[in-house]
Amino acid sequence: MNSICVFCGSSDSVHADYLAGARGMGRVLARRGLRLVYGGGKTGLMGAVADGVLEAGGEVIGVIIPSMHTAPLAHAGITSMEVTPTMHARKARMHELSDGFIALPGGYGTFDELFETITWSQTGAHQKPIGLLNLRNYYAPLLAAIDHAVKEGFVFHEHRDSLRCESEPETLLDALENYEHNHEAVKRWMRG
Numbered sequence: 001m002n003s004i005c006v007f008c009g010s011s012d013s014v015h016a017d018y019l020a021g022a023r024g025m026g027r028v029l030a031r032r033g034l035r036l037v038y039g040g041g042k043t044g045l046m047g048a049v050a051d052g053v054l055e056a057g058g059e060v061i062g063v064i065i066p067s068m069h070t071a072p073l074a075h076a077g078i079t080s081m082e083v084t085p086t087m088h089a090r091k092a093r094m095h096e097l098s099d100g101f102i103a104l105p106g107g108y109g110t111f112d113e114l115f116e117t118i119t120w121s122q123t124g125a126h127q128k129p130i131g132l133l134n135l136r137n138y139y140a141p142l143l144a145a146i147d148h149a150v151k152e153g154f155v156f157h158e159h160r161d162s163l164r165c166e167s168e169p170e171t172l173l174d175a176l177e178n179y180e181h182n183h184e185a186v187k188r189w190m191r192g
Contacts, residue, residue: 001129001177003035003061005098007113008045009106010073018105019048021135021169025104026052028169033058037097039090040064040082042075045104050075063093091116100129100176105138122159124186129179131164131172139165158185 006029008022022045029036029052036053039046040062050060060078068074069083084090091113103114120126132139143165149155162182166172 001034001099003037003098003100004029004173004176005037005094005101006049006104007101007106007110007117008038008049008104009110010039010041010044010046011107012044014044014105015136017136018045018138021133022046022048022104023052023055025049025102025133025169026054026058027056028173029053030056030058032173034173035059035061037061037063037094039068039094039109040074040078041068042077043073045106047075049104050078054078061097063090063097065090095120095126098128100131100179102131102133102172102176103139104133105135111142118159118163121162121181122156122185127181127183129164129176129181130162131166131176133169133172134165134167137167156185158182 026049036050038050041047053060054077062075062078062081064074064081064083065087066083082093084093101117103110117130121130146155146160150157150160164172164175166175
């Protein structure tokens with residue numbers, strides 16, 4: 001892996017532990033020589049993860065849409081910034097630039113990006129690892145909902161098993177680096 005795409009929240013109105021965790025994730029990415037691909041923002045966890053990478057001497061690529069490419073929102077200090085015309089193009093470009101995906105805590109945008117990435121994996125559009133950094137046990141309710149969907153037959157075990165979840169950046173990156181794509185999972189989806 002050379003590049004990791006990080007999905008995360010942009011709100012500054014969150015617990016300080018989330019911001020510190022995002023900054024720590026960024027430092028670990030840089031120490032491992034992994035380029036950060038993210039949404040290009042300077043606020044919230046987005047800004048914190050980018051700052052962590054930059055502080056540790058790493059590379060950061062932002063991908064942003066024109067309405068968000070403003071002084072209050074866009075991170076001016078990153079390695080490079082790409083501006084795409086739409087959110088759909090933005091997500092496609094982030095996927096194209098990345099070898100794996102991590103979701104830090106976030107809201108609707110983060111959930112959208114995470115679930116689209118999972119859906120693309122289960123239908124065979126990519127074979128890249130996907131993980132959650134479970135800061136402050138943020139993702140416990142979401143994982144419970146996914147496990148309920150498995151129990152009720154809406155999500156197959158093969159697809160649930162492809163999602164990694166850890167509370168420490170190093171452990172999560174180890175899991176992603178050791179990920180082996182289950183090629184049978186796509187066939188399972190096609191069988192119903």
